[in-house]
Amino acid sequence: MTQRTTTHYAALLRGINVGGAKKVPMAQLRPLVERLGCDDVRTYLQSGNVTFGADSGDEESWAAILTRAIADEFGFTVDVLVRDHAYLEAIVDACPFPAAELEGKQLHVTYLSEQPGPERYAAVDASAYAPEDFRLGDRALYLYVPDGLGRSKLAEQLARPGLNKGLIATSRNWNTVTKLVELTSGT
Incomplete structure (x- = not known):
């Protein structure tokens, strides 16, 4: 059977x-x-x-x-x-930021339709936006924004249409990221 x-x-x-x-x-x-x-x-x-x-x-x-x-x-x-x-579980496990120490609104994942090469984001100088920061993951961007996404200049820069040309990109805060892992666990 x-x-x-x-x-x-x-x-x-x-x-x-x-x-x-x-x-x-x-x-x-x-x-x-x-x-x-x-x-x-x-x-x-x-x-x-x-x-x-x-x-x-x-x-x-x-x-x-x-x-x-x-x-x-x-x-x-x-x-x-x-x-x-x-x-989804691998995205949580690979988070380059200390998620357990942050509020959900401070950490976001932008899911991408395909894996971009690092050169796509090379012109974005993350140090100019410190303490905000981002890292490229597997078909995802991790974004640390201590004051939230709505006030983030780095998020604004990363969302520029030319930067993400040809990609579908959609962001979720860390609370949603982890909830989706739970909801897809099959239990």
């Missing part, structure tokens, strides 16, 4: 429910993802986080499926990144 293997994922929707634009109610998103054949579907916050289990597919195929389903359901396109539990 073949045992069913379920992989748990987090879908990260970029730029929804911000300033009244691209409204995606979580109460509508959950059943949409369930109709796609997923189980253990949960949403977290209104900022576009949905976790689910699936017996087939991979990160890229689920991102495409969800992008299409959201466009069909809501009438607009949303960038979607999908990451599996193992990846």
